[in-house]
Amino acid sequence: MxxxxxxxxxxxxxxxxxxxxxxxxxxxxxxxxxxxxxxxxxxxxxxxxxxxxxxxxxxxxxxxxxxxxxxxxxxxxxxxxxxxxxxxxxxxxxxxxxxxxxxxxxxxxxxxxxxxxxxxxxxxxxxxxxxxxxxxxxxxxPAAPAPTLTADGREIAFASGDSVAVALVRSGLHPGHGGTLCLAGDCPNCLCVIDDVAYSRACLTPAVAGMRIERQGAGGTAVVPAVAADRAVGSRHLHCDVAVIGRGATGRAAGDEARAAGRSVIELDQLNGEEVAGVYQGPRLLVRTPSGLLHVHAVEVIVATGASEEQPVCPGSDLAGLYTAAAAEVLDGAGLLPAGTIRLGAGVRPVRFEGDGAVTGVVTLDASGVEVRQPCVGVVLDLGSHPRDSLARQGAGLPVRAVGSCAEISALPPAPAAGVVCACTGTTVDDLASVWERGFQTMELFKRATLAGTGTCQGAACLPHLRAYLAARGGDEQPAFTARPLTRQMTMMEAAAGTWHPPTRRTALHETHRALGARMERFGGWWRPWTYGDTLGEYEAVRAGVSIGDVSTLGKMLVSGPDAVGFLERIYPCPVGDLEPGRVRYALLLDERGYVFDDGVIIRDDERRFFLTFTTGGASGAEAWLRDWAEAFGCDVRLLDRTAALGAINVTGPRAAALLRRCGLDTPPAFLRTADAVVCGVPCRVLRIGFTGEPSFELHHDAGRSAELWEALMAAGAADDIRPHGLEALLALRLEKGHIIVGMDTDFDSTPRRLGMEWAVRMDKGHDFLGRDALERIDRIPLDRRLVGLEVDGDAPVEGAPLLDGGAVRGNVTSAWRSPVLGRAVLLAFADLVDGAVPPTFEVDGRTARVVDLPFLDPEGVRVRA
Amino acid sequence: MSFRITCPVCGARSSTEFRYGGEVPENWREVWRRDNPEGPCRERWYHEFGCRRWLTLVRDTRTDEILSYE
Amino acid sequence: MSAPEPIFCTRVVASPAALDALATDAVALRLAPDDLLLVGAVDVRPDDPDAIVCRDDGWALRRMTAAEASALVADHGDWSVPPAGIAQGALAGLPVKLLIDPAGDALLLVPRPYLADAVERLP
Structure with a gap:
């Protein structure tokens, strides 16, 4: 070198x-x-x-x-x-x-x-x-220092390659305080809380330096730790033709065969940290991995999970020092099988184990049926095995098949005579006898009555013994109980992985509102400004001056096509065909049962083209509704949802028209008229409506220009002390005018008649429409309740408050507001008819509420048309 | 647990992307009639998270297996 | 990767035949047989007297590579991205559109009202 x-x-x-x-x-x-x-x-x-x-x-x-x-x-x-x-x-x-x-x-x-x-x-x-x-x-x-982890608060050393279970045995600890170790994930005898995750299988978890382990005890319930909130778990989805569970020789052969046939294959194995926790319809596999949850979507699933070794059932089977043959092999390989451990021959079932905490002797029967006691410090059992088929059974009815020893039928063991059958739940042979005597004699009832098989191993250890017991008592062999996901415990974060809150939408003016100090609230699936901090002042600005509000959340649709008129006639209960371009018509939307589920306006652009609005909450359903019926009616129409593409700002108040003239709208449209115009340099569709009770101009425009239009209107209105109004003020303003909010002042079964809105329905319009048949039938039944206006002195009662009449509940308040201009509270409420009429007064919130005509304010509509 | 629906426009997606439109009525005047069959059911699904179009399929209500698409 | 930016598009709703016959150089996403989304301001005249052609401000766009798009969908979706063309579906609970270019570029379109959620949910 x-x-x-x-x-x-x-x-x-x-x-x-x-x-x-x-x-x-x-x-x-x-x-x-x-x-x-x-x-x-x-x-x-x-x-x-x-x-x-x-x-x-x-x-x-x-x-x-x-x-x-x-x-x-x-x-x-x-x-x-x-x-x-x-x-x-x-x-x-x-x-x-x-x-x-x-x-x-x-x-x-x-x-x-x-x-x-x-x-x-x-x-x-x-x-x-x-x-x-x-x-x-x-x-x-240089020599690496021996790694350590903490077990029950004690630092212990382990060897590279140890599982947590082997690491614990290496330090002289039974990983679960007692019970036969299988070291193959089949039993509940090595469950530990590992790094705050309870019910972890120590035998399948590689030991890592610094791990914190708490032993749970055989089948014992863990004190579930408070899990750190930041331990987010991801979820991934994989798609394949064939998913193979188990990478033993059989599984690998099955995978190779599928690959040779040109199919895509995903192989999963718990030894690689891939624990298949459930088989769902699809089929879909839910897999726990150290890096998060995995969803494997497969056309076919092959279960090659092999077989699990039988656990002994007899007195003393909860002692430490008992091993299945495979577990003994692992421990022997690590040099951890103590001298003095004896091996029982294949199929030799002990009568009992003796010892206090750890085994000190094993009793078996000799050929002549005489008990033989052998002293020992450990016992290796070789009781044969049973198919590890719970995942295959979960896939019953799905393209899921078991192969290899997982698919082989094993002989049942002799019926257990004494001891713990199900270590997870602590069910003993005596418990089985008691349940049998009470008449629970089929497998499914047995499981429910004893809870055997409902624990962490989901029957892997106890099922052969339960079946053997039932067969011995009842004569017939009964099939295993139904297997259902999950077969593995999951953390809450794993259960939540990959799920999302429904998002709440933001208008293009969201940041504008926040900069103005608005308190944003979720309403109808959108974030909306509830108040800018002075609701009364906002209200005053609308009633006495000029104000703007963000109504971008309104649903907006374009409908065009040769059948546009015929289609909309069937959708709306009001006439559509006679609507002239330039006019705005208010309309209810009825479902096929004649119940109001939304409202909005209709505008006609030309002979075969319309612009529709819907409520904020109804917008998401409107498109689906229209498309469904267009198909059902076979109408040739084009539909486009414009809700996200268009912003809308409502300019309202006695001085709204004057402000808009200064902003370039020379002739603001009259009440219920519409016009296309450029306002503050922004092309707008202007709708003159009157939801607030004052002249109102909705400016619909490309959403990309919302902020620019809002700022320009605020600047142009500065001399008029313009201020924006939030939703709270808007709800009050419209209430004084008696305008309903669908979903707030309606129930799921509100007919136009119950809302006092028969005027919005034209049964004689010459076209069939959705809900018409139902309304005809309903009209033959006497009216039972209706929406009314009420006035009460003092503050507004809480919305939802009951209407009382002689102590009987006769309805409920749907909207309430203490009106500054009227000096009293105004309410909308559903009221029952008594002897065919609404009583003149009710008791609400301990006060007398008087039924009055709607609207509360400006009944002639002078202000709104000004 | 959700199941997969193959949208003719977008491909196979989780049923959670769709809005359920209910059984297809024999006659639109009788849309309030629901047979609620145990077994094959002809029904409408709207792909809300994708193309925003409706599709009609036959689903086995016992297993959620999609038996056919129209 | 960068956050999505609001963009403006052109939306064309017309008969499927009219859209099939439409020639444009613009980046195009066929959202449905009768629905076409074009990125940018595009002057198109489909052969359909009832066609709706309008500016569409309802989207935010993020450019990425096809590999990044695949990774994003693997982490936050339950479907897989095709080698090329349009894909639509739920990503982190949001309705998104993806356009994969065979050359290895990808566009992610998110409805503008969900832009803030997309920034928060899609790293």
């Missing part, structure tokens, strides 16, 4: 690690070089690269790893080099590479772009079968 620094480092390492300094070595850095930190501090023990570029790597070779500046950091020794396709990445490589969340998914995420780039540089085409060199190594020098 030319670099003296590196050579000096090598000699230092050789001295420290007792290596012959003459041994050849290589020196290189990762791409990117900072990954070397993971070797020292993150447990990184593998690396991979394009096989075409890694000819020189051999097992046994030494390397000095360099940092970004080319400085030596550590010495590693390659322990194995394996060349395999990208697709066949060893399942533990995500973990060993030590990057990201150490999942295989993350490994693929970062390695696919890297390998593509290397392929490109070598003139190769990257594909699933591109050969990759998978190299494992050990850290030789």
């Amino acid at each position: 030319a670099d003296e620094g590196i050579d000096a480092f090598w000699r230092l390492a050789c001295a420290g690690a007792e290596i012959d300094p003459a041994t050849p070595y290589d020196a290189w850095s990762f791409a990117p070089p900072p990954l070397v930190d993971l070797v020292l501090h993150g447990g990184k023990r593998a690396t991979s690269g394009l096989a075409a570029e890694c000819h020189d790597d051999v097992a046994g070779g030494y390397s000095v790893l360099l940092d970004a500046a080319g400085g030596p950091v550590c010495v590693i020794r390659t322990t194995s080099v394996e060349v395999a396709s990208y697709r066949d990445v060893p399942p533990d490589f995500g973990w060993l590479e030590g990057e990201g969340d150490r999942s295989l998914r993350y490994w693929r995420l970062v390695h696919e772009p890297f390998l593509r780039e290397r392929c490109l540089a070598n003139g190769l085409e990257f594909a699933d079968d591109t050969l990759v060199s998978y190299q494992r190594f050990e850290l030789v020098w």
Whole structure:
């Protein structure tokens, strides 16, 4: 090595690690070089690269790893080099590479772009079968400190590659305080609170330095910790032809077969941290991963989850020191199976285990049926296995099939005689007997009566024993109970992942309102200025001067086409065909039951083209409503929702017309007329309406120019003390005029008659329309209640307050406001008819409310037409 | 849980992107009649988050499987 | 990536045949058989006497690469982005349009009333 620094480092390492300094070595850095930190501090023990570029790597070779500046950091020794396709990445490589969340998914995420780039540089085409060199190594020098984690408040050391369960056993702790360990995710005997997440399976969770573990106890309920609010969980959706659950030999073969048939395949395995928690219609798989929730949408699902080992059921089965055969193999491999552990032969079922906390003896029957006690410090059981098929059963009726041992039918064990059957819920054989005696004798009832199978393992451990018990008592073998998602616990954040609040829309004037100090409120799906801080002053400006309000939220639609008139005649209960261009007509919208669900205006642009408005809340439904009926009626019309594209500013007040003249509108349209005009340089469709009771001009314009128009109107009106009004003032202004707000002064079943708005319906208009049949029928029934105006002295009662008549509830207030100009409170209310008439007074809020004619203000409409 | 609906304009999307329009009535004058069948049901869905157009399909109300599109 | 910017577009609603026959160099999104959204001010005259052609200020636009668009949909949607052409659907609970150019560019269109939500929800 030319670099003296590196050579000096090598000699230092050789001295420290007792290596012959003459041994050849290589020196290189990762791409990117900072990954070397993971070797020292993150447990990184593998690396991979394009096989075409890694000819020189051999097992046994030494390397000095360099940092970004080319400085030596550590010495590693390659322990194995394996060349395999990208697709066949060893399942533990995500973990060993030590990057990201150490999942295989993350490994693929970062390695696919890297390998593509290397392929490109070598003139190769990257594909699933591109050969990759998978190299494992050990850290030789400096020695990494043994990593530690905290278990029940105690710091314990663990070895690289340990699961949390193995790490706990390594320190002499049973991960769940007791019960047979399966170390395969099938039982509730190693549940821990891991980094604040309760019900985590310690056997499937890789141990990471600094983890905090609280043991829960076998099947025990955890004190669910308050989870940090910032632990947001993402969710991703993947689509494929075939999803394979389980990457054992059977699963891999199924995946290969599907790929060979040209189908896209996604493989999932809990050993890679991919826990399939549920199978839903679609089929869709819900998968927990360390990097968030995964939704896999597949055409077909293959369940190759294998089989789970049978757990023993007998007295003492909750002691520590009991292992399934597979668990024993894992622990033995780690050198953790204590001497004095005895192995029972295949199919040998103990009568009981003895011990206090930990097993000290096991009792079995000999060939002649005599109890034999063997002292021990641990017992390895080999009771056979049963299909791990809960995901396959969840997919019943869906294109979901089980393969391999997951699909094999296993023989039931002998009926349990004593002990805990379901460790999750603590259900004992005595409980089963009691439930049976009370008549719960089918599998589904058994589950509900005992709760066995409803715990964290969802029957994986207890189901064979429950079926065996029922078969022994009832004679017939009963099928397993219905499997339903979820089979794995989820955190609240996981459950919420990928869901969103319905958004609230903003008009183009949103920031303008905020700059003016408006209090914004959600109303009808939009943010609207409720008040600019002085509602009475805003009200006064409309009644006595001039004011502007943002009505951009109104629904707006264009309708054009040869059938436009015929279509709208069928939509609206008022005539449409006789409407002349230049006029504005108020209209109710009725559903097919004759109930009012929206209102707005109709404007005719020409023979076959109309502009319609709808309420703020009704806007989102209006387009769907019109399109549905246009299709149902077979009308040839073009429809365009203009709600977001157009802003609208209402200029209102006695001095509104004068202001608009100064802004370029020479002849403001008369009441219920419309005109196209340029106002303050902005092209507008001007609608003269009267919702506030004062002359009102709605200026509809391209939303991109809203702020400019608003500022120009405010500037032009400065001499008139113009001020904007918010929704609170607007609601009061219209109430004094008796104008309803649909949804506030209407119920779901408000007919025009109940609203006192028969004038808006023309049964004789010569066209059928939506709701007409219903109104004809309803008109034959006597009216039962109607919307009325009420006045009451003093402050406004609360909206929703009941109307009382002789102690009986006779209706309710829908809108209320203490009118400054009238000096009393004015209300709209639904009132029952008594003997065919609305009583002249009601009691509201302990006061007398008088029924009066509507509107409360300016009944002749002098002001609004001024 | 939601299911997938294939919009003829936009492709397969979650049913949560759609507004449910109910059963298709035999006759628009009898739209208040609802059979609410257990099994195949001809119904309308509006792709609110996409093309904003209606489609008609037959859904099995027991399984949410879409049996056919029109 | 940058935040979406309000833009103005041209909206054309006409018979499907008239839209099929329409020739334009503008960036075009066919939202439905009878509905066409053109980015910018475009003078088009579809062959349909009842066509609606108007300025449309209802959108905000963000430019990105097709790869970024795919990543965005993978993280915040439950559908996948086609290699080219228009895609419409829910992204982080918002109704969006995507236009993917085969050359690798993409446009994301968000209804203008949801612009602030898009900024907050789509990093």
